[in-house]
Each structure stands twice: as C-alpha cells, then as structure tokens.
Amino acid sequence: MKTVFMTGVTGYIGGAVAARLLKAGYRVNGLARNEKDFPALTAVGIQPVAGSLDDEAIIAREAVIADAVINTASADNPYVVATILEALAGTGKKFIHTSGSSIAGDKAKGAYANIEPLTFIPKKPRLEKAARVAIDRAVLAGEGHYSVICPTMIYGTGTGIKKDSAQVPMLTEAAREAGHGVYIGAGENRWSNVHIEDLANLYLLTLEHAPSGSFYYAENGMLSLKEIATAISKSLGFGGKTASITIEEAVRRWGIEGAQFGLGSNSIVSAVAARSLGWLPVHNNLLSTIVQSERD
Template structure:
C-alpha cells in the first residue's frame, strides 16, 4: 500500500482528497495541528501526524518517508513548499501543490470582463497574486515529479471532516443577515466553478498519471456572482430578492482579499489540460445545489 503524506487534511479540500485516496487504497498520513481532531481522522482511516506548518522537521521527515506528498493546507506558504521540495530532492516521488484560480483574477469590483479563459499560469499576474504565482512556478520548475492543481470556486458537501466550502457560505451568511442575496457592484463578474467530488477525482488522476511539471485548472462551469446571489436568496426563502453592495462595504465585511479576489473579481479559466489527462467531471449544478439547500 502506497503512503501519501498530506497537509490540510482537516480542511475542505484536503479532507475530501484524503477520503478519495483512502477509497482508492492509499494510506494517508496527515499533518494535524489540533489533537482534538485526531480521533475524527483516525475514525475514517487517516493517520494523524502531530505538527503544524511551522514544524519544518516534521514536514521534511514525513515527506521523505512517504511515497508521495500533497499540499492542500496553503497556496501562499513558500516555507512549506520549500521544505517539501528540499525533502524530495533527488527522489522520483510525486508532489502535488494546491494553488487557486484567483491567480487569474482581475480587480473587477463586480463588473463583467470579457476575458479569454486562462489555460495556464498568467504571465503577468496582478501584484496581489504575484507571490502565489511564484510558488506555483517554483514547483513546476523544480527537478522532480511535481504538479500544481488550481481549483476554482468549489461547491458540494465535503467528504472529509470539514463539509463546507468558502465563497458560497460567505455569501450565504451575509444574505441571511441582510434578508436578501448580496453581490458586489453590478454582480456581473464571473467565476469558473467545480464540484468537490470532481476535484478530488482530479487529485487522484494527477497523482497516478500526470507527467512532471504539469499544471491543471479545475473547472466545470461558470456563473456570475449575481446569479449565485439569486440562488442563495431563493434557498433562504427570500424569493430571489437581491441587492448590490459597494466594494467598500464588501471590504468591511470580508476584508481586502475576500472582497477583491474572492467575490468581486472575474476568475475565468479552462480545464482543457485536465481533460486531456482524462479527467471527466460529472457535476455542473452549482445553482441547483444552492437552491436545494445542499451543503456547499
């Protein structure tokens, strides 16, 4: 049985990826900061490894001992990635790093942008995303069997111990407080999206079949934030009623990152590389998932 060392197993993406690997017959050893999570992870078959992202020695030891490594804990921590790359140097072990499609985002403030879907890392990312892009490029350029997966707006019930995603729950909580759906500016900005189960399947496929230095966006649909706000309004019993908020109000509520690159931007990408690898996503139903009050 092959062993995969993972960061982020208590998170939404990491927990779902770990569950998919376990189902496929892998042993998963997961870095876990809080001991209170040990029993829940052990119950589903994950071997907890005590430590945090600050524990370089633990990460290096576990990476060197495993057959493969997957980082889902942080797209923006260069120290974790550097530690893993150093630990795997000279080996033929696979490493998958998780990025995020805000690297392809603009600063649209809710306005529509006619953007050609990105198929690879932007050549000239916005300053706010330059550091994340630098990590992605470093992984792809390193001597080894390494890949980067770049998820879009993720939805669906997580199959790990964390069930909910990030962006849609942020909007749902705000809508519940306001009594109607919310979007920024015109709400015409668009995000590519992907179901968590399809995303987890992509990780397994990349682990088993991807060539070295490969980069994959994960998407199977695209929607405007206003469309999502309407669906949230219906799911909460508000009859589809929505309202716009300014970017300043959004920053006050969600912070600079959440407002500009989480909910106010256009992030439009293409998963053509993943399809060429053999990825066949089956879900394309974000709006119906929201309206049915499913977990997302």
C-alpha cells in the first residue's frame, strides 16, 4: 500500500481528495493543526500528523517518508512548497500542488469579458496573482515528478470533514440576508466550474498517470454570476428575484480578494489538458446542484 502525505486534509478540497485516495487503496497521512480534528480524521481512515504549515521540519520529514505528496492547504504559501520541493529533490517522488483559477481572473467588477478560455498558466497574470503564478511555475520547473492542478469554482457536497465550498455558500449567505439573490455589478462575469467529486478524481488520475510538468485546469462548464444568483434565489424560495451590489459593497462584505477575484471577475479556462489525460467529469449542472442542496 502506497502512502501519500497531504496538507489540507481538514479542508474542502483536501478532504475530498483524501477520501478518493483512500477509496483507491492508498494510505493517507494528513497534516492537521488542531488535535480536535484528529478523531474525525482517524474515523475516515486518515492518519493525522500533528503540525502546521509553519512546521518545516515535520513537513520535510513526512514528505521523505511518503511515496507521494499533495498540497491542498494553500495556493499562496511559498514556504510550504519550497520545503516540499527541497525534501523531494532527487527522490523521483510525485508532488501535486493545488493552485486556483483566479490566476486567470481579471478586474471586471461584474462585467462580461469576451476572452478565450485559458489552457495553461497565464503569461501575464494580474499583479495581484503574480506570486501564485510564480509558485506554480516553480513547481513545474522543479527537478522531480511534479504537477499542478488548478480548480475553478467548485461546487457539491464535500466528501471529507468540510462539506461546503467557498463561492456558492458566500452568495447563498448574502441572499438569505437580503431576501434575494446577489451579484456584483451587471453580474455578467463568468466563471468556469467543477464538481468536487470530479475534481477529486482528477487528483487520483494525476497521481497515477500524469507526466512530470503537467498543469491541469479542472472545469466542466461555465456560468455567469447572475445565473448562479438566480438559482440561489429560487432555491431559497425568493422566486428568482435578484439584485446587484456595487464592488465597494462587495469588498465590505467579502474583502477585496473575495469581491474582486472570487465573485467579481471573469475566470474562464479549459480543461483540455486534463481531458487528454483521460479525465471524464460526470457532473455538469451547478444550477441544479444549488437547487437540490437546499432541498436536502
């Protein structure tokens, strides 16, 4: 039985990826900061490793012990990635780093942008995303068997400890408070999206079959934020009623990152590379998932 060391196992993505690996017969050792999470991790088959992202010695030790490493804890922490790359140098072991498709984002403030879907790392990302892109490029350029997976807007119930994603719940909470669906500006900005179970399958496929230096966007569809807000409104019993908020109001509510890049931008990408690997996502309807989740 092969062992995978993971960061982020208590999170939405990491928990789902760990569950998929366990189902496939892998052993998962997961970094966890809070001991209160240990019983829940153990119950699903994850071996907790006490430590935080600041514990470089622990991360390096576990990376050396394991057969492969997956980082789902942070797309923006260069210290964790540097520690893992240094520990794995010369070992030939596989490492999968998790990025995020806001690297393809603009500053549209809810406006539509007629842009071609990106298939690889943007050559000239916005300055706000330059550090994340630099980490992605460092992983791909590393002297080892390394890959990067870049999720889009993720939806669906998580299969790990954390059940909820980020963007859709943010909009749902705002809608509950307002009594109608909410979007920024015109709401015509679009995001590619992917179901959490399909995303977890891509991690397994990448671990087992991806060549070194692979970069994969994970998407299976695209929607405007106004379409998503309308679906949320219907699911909450508001009859599809929606209303716009300004980017300034959004920043006050969700912070500048969440407003400008999480919900106000266009992030349009293509998973052509993942599909060429053999990835076959089966979930393709974020809107119906929103409605069903509220019914459940």
